[in-house]
Amino acid sequence: MPLFSKNTNFKNEIIAGVIGYLTTVYIIVVNGSILNEAGLSLEAGMLATILASFVGTLIMGLFGKLPLIIIPGMGINALFAYSIVQSSGLSFQEGLAVVLVASVLFLVTAFTKLGVLLKEAIPNSLKHAISVGLGLFLILIGLEKSGLITNGESTIVAIGDFSSPVIFVSIITLFIAIFLFVRNVPANFLLTMVIGTILSALFGIIEPSTSINGFSGDFIYMPAFTALDELSFWLAVFPLAMILIFENMGLINGQLTMLGREKSYDKSYQTTAISSLTCAFLGTSPTVSAAENAAVIASKGRTGLTAVIASLMFLATIFIIPWITMIPNVAISPILIIVGFIMVQNIRHIPLDNLSEAIPAFLVVVMIPFTYSIADGMAFGFIAYPIVKIALGKQKELSTAIIVISLLFICDFALKIAGI
Numbered sequence: 001m002p003l004f005s006k007n008t009n010f011k012n013e014i015i016a017g018v019i020g021y022l023t024t025v026y027i028i029v030v031n032g033s034i035l036n037e038a039g040l041s042l043e044a045g046m047l048a049t050i051l052a053s054f055v056g057t058l059i060m061g062l063f064g065k066l067p068l069i070i071i072p073g074m075g076i077n078a079l080f081a082y083s084i085v086q087s088s089g090l091s092f093q094e095g096l097a098v099v100l101v102a103s104v105l106f107l108v109t110a111f112t113k114l115g116v117l118l119k120e121a122i123p124n125s126l127k128h129a130i131s132v133g134l135g136l137f138l139i140l141i142g143l144e145k146s147g148l149i150t151n152g153e154s155t156i157v158a159i160g161d162f163s164s165p166v167i168f169v170s171i172i173t174l175f176i177a178i179f180l181f182v183r184n185v186p187a188n189f190l191l192t193m194v195i196g197t198i199l200s201a202l203f204g205i206i207e208p209s210t211s212i213n214g215f216s217g218d219f220i221y222m223p224a225f226t227a228l229d230e231l232s233f234w235l236a237v238f239p240l241a242m243i244l245i246f247e248n249m250g251l252i253n254g255q256l257t258m259l260g261r262e263k264s265y266d267k268s269y270q271t272t273a274i275s276s277l278t279c280a281f282l283g284t285s286p287t288v289s290a291a292e293n294a295a296v297i298a299s300k301g302r303t304g305l306t307a308v309i310a311s312l313m314f315l316a317t318i319f320i321i322p323w324i325t326m327i328p329n330v331a332i333s334p335i336l337i338i339v340g341f342i343m344v345q346n347i348r349h350i351p352l353d354n355l356s357e358a359i360p361a362f363l364v365v366v367m368i369p370f371t372y373s374i375a376d377g378m379a380f381g382f383i384a385y386p387i388v389k390i391a392l393g394k395q396k397e398l399s400t401a402i403i404v405i406s407l408l409f410i411c412d413f414a415l416k417i418a419g420i
Contacts, residue, residue: 016301017309020069023292026189029327031072038081039092046321048283054314056275056287061307064271067296069310073288074339075134079374080285084236087373093224100223100280102241109245110273121401127246128349129361133368133377135343140369142336145329146170165203170330177334189335196331206328221283235412239375248272251289258297356392360385379409
């Protein structure tokens with residue numbers, strides 16, 4: 001299908017593109033805030049997010065010819081900032097090298113039959129468990145950013161100080177966000193950020209800016225391969241590549257089914273892989289097909305023109321970066337919590353009545369947030385999987401791939417025990 005044809009309804013395509021932008025523009029602030037934890041300034045993180053969203057969505061419109069918005073993935077950005085950069089001890093540029101290598105692997109699966117083989121090799125229970133664990137991790141981060149939980153004096157975590165105006169605004173903003181979300185109000189995340197920012201200004205948490213300063217930041221980054229010979233580098237590559245592959249498979253398949261364009265799967269999957277590769281040079285965690293594309297499709301977006309419109313709106317956002325840097329954490333945290341909730345719903349796909357599947361999945365779910373490390377949380381589940389299968393006499397259900405992955409995680413734990 002061409003970008004547009006004589007049957008294209010330009011009004012519908014433009015409206016769908018605008019709606020796609022409004023329902024996903026929150027990612028600029030949220031992802032910028034998470035990249036800030038990885039070592040970028042907030043403004044540089046937002047610039048990287050804008051450029052990645054612009055490039056990815058434009059490629060999807062022109063090459064994929066589909067009305068799909070491409071943005072940095074929630075959960076994937078947490079993996080990049082908190083596990084790959086912070087926990088693994090890699091620098092930001094070394095983290096981008098992990099993104100590059102993982103994206104190359106993603107690209108290989110997109111253009112070969114390896115993707116199908118890998119999809120069939122990893123148990124569905126572990127795939128869903130990773131999504132649930134990522135969701136709980138995002139909820140934890142959101143609660144921390146809001147101040148609703150903090151370090152306890154005699155406990156690991158404790159509830160925040162309710163006498164603080166920050167807590168009051170956080171609670172009000174959270175319940176407003178929940179109300180807007182369950183009512184399915186258009187652009188509810190964007191409205192949440194606006195309302196949270198206004199409340200923060202009213203309660204003196206932030207001061208409205210009267211002067212807008214310019215910003216300076218890099219547009220292109222060069223990944224650093226100085227850690228290429230370290231096992232920690234490759235153990236960071238694996239979970240990122242796996243999440244990229246499986247999350248995009250699920251998202252694209254569902255969205256193309258809604259569009260009635262299942263035959264476009266290969267091209268759209270390949271497009272997301274190409275977009276992910278560009279992120280290593282744009283300075284952000286990899287992009288995925290946005291979950292909010294359901295709203296775009298419901299708005300009757302049918303061609304690549306929708307994506308082109310949305311991509312140009314993302315690019316135009318560069319000119320208001322100085323304004324949106326004033327958005328506080330209390331306006332961002334409810335979005336993290338709600339997105340986390342959406343991901344946690346995948347728990348319904350885990351067969352909890354099957355111990356050989358449920359126990360390893362349970363370990364992934366609880367250990368990701370409790371260890372504050374996505375990679376380590378995944379390791380517990382992948383190591384437990386063959387152990388439980390063998391214990392129950394179900395070793396025939398083990399694939400070669402899952403055994404190899406389990407051994408790699410065991411090696412990682414062994415090196416940590418040895419202090420290497």
